[in-house]
Amino acid sequence: MLAILSAPSNLGLRPPLPGAVPGTAKAPEALREAGLHRALLGRGAIDAGVVLPGRYVDDPERVPGTVRNQEAIVDHARRLARRLVGLREDGFTPLVLGGDCSLIVAAGLATRVTGGGGLVHVDGHTDFRHPGNSDEVGALAGEDLAAAIGRHSPEIADVDGLGPYFDAAATAHVGCRRDDAEVEEVMAAISLVIPADRIILHGGARAAAEVLGSPGLDRGFWLQVDVDVLDPEHMPAVDSPDPGGLTPDELTAFLRVVAPRAWGASVTVFDPDLDPDGVHATTVARIVVEGLAHLGEEAEQAA
Template sequence: MKKKISIIGAPMDLGQLRRGVDMGPSAIRYAGIVDRLERIGYEVHDWGDIQIGRPKLVTDPKTGLRNLEAVVNANKRLAEKVDEIMENGHFPLVLGGDHSIAIGTLAGVSKYYDRLGVIWYDAHGDLNTVETSPSGNIHGMPLAASLGLGAKELVEIGGYSPKIKSENIVIIGARSLDPGEKQLIKEKGIKVYTMHEIDKLGMPRVMEETISYLKERTDGVHLSLDLDALDPLFAPGVGTPVVGGLGYRESNLAMEMLAESGLITSAEFVEVNPILDERNKTGILAVDLMGSLLGEQLL
């Protein structure tokens, strides 16, 4: 991983109904991410936050998607910033914001790779489209949009599509999948480790298999980590909590193994909602995981 890290915040809560996740980047910064990374030995550049504003909340009459225009505009701005970070040769670290921001992150990153891999560390698949979404919330669509599936406005952010291929994706921690997502996973042959597999195999084997799988087929790997992958006991401050999730040590081990592999070339941490949190517990957890991912060691 590059020794220069550029942080960019995407304070957006327009991809879903529950407000407050727009304060996620502030909570993560307050938990000390810049100092933490500097202590590890990185040169850290904090670019601040992209401007989201407070647009009127609307449902798009054509697609039924919530806040489509605002989400598209924000992701275009994020894609431009991430593109600039990549152009400068820095490691992009994006702070969310709801998971719809992954559309912009991947639009800015994937043009620099021929075979970008993605680790989607999440309780959800985020593989819905206009046709399959039960809610119309765009934070449930970023992985599908990055595959070139869904509303044209989302798919074409960055000016090209698709950003990634289904065979280069690994989803880890899934335990809440909609019917349309299950069907798409089977159709596309997407590799998924649900909580069943993780309980059965253990995190060390899951990560060993993930690393081996992606190492042989990709030229870079993006980590998209939704804090709701962890059980609400450890991460109470998330927009869409699902019981029965990953533990603190399991997740730190996963990040440590990714650090050892040297695979990760960009990352984002999303869905921290301080309004629902307990004394910034989830923001602090996010910083702990970032430290592990980026090479922090006990000895």
């Protein structure tokens, strides 16, 4: 049974403007207003509440190599991970509505505590910036895949000695653009990378079958979906829109196939501040309802 858990974090993002804060913290309630909760509750899901983040602070004086809001991110990750572990132990499949991509740390902690499993990272970018390849480290939402497999600083990638959270050999990335700065590094680091253009050419179902056939993902996995995998024509309400992305139907087709094997999922980076009429919230809600309705239904067999 699905458990809808809100995690309205904006801690991993850069400020959109000087003195402003990112709007992703508003996403869960914007999606509720768009009818997501009503649709899933009508299918038997439960509302599992919210794990609130700490205050967003843009600290230009932070130590080089650390990330913005680092202590608050770690605190939120621990608290969210405890909720995820509890839901899993009670037989629920958590569907986390973010929030930004830093939520992957909580998913990683929960994965390690509950016995491991892989990661399917769906994102328009590789999110693989880390201290070893960039002097611009600071926004974990652009560094989350690196943190997930242990390539970031230990303060982020080895919280409580549990890193790496996911085995690189059991990690797949789906949706980056071919010109992503770290795409070649990611291809060498993890088991599978499927750029967006391959999905556009061959379809979401074929890409999903490739993911499910990838080594290491037969034990189940966490599924993180950053909606900037969509083309800006369909989803401009994200912090880093990038042309060459998927259509809602292509993403939904992919999710329908992979979601039943996932033990949980997170949906991230939708920014309601960039969607004043609620049009794009409706798009995200439809993708979640149609693509993730059967989340976790085959996860026990895969675990």
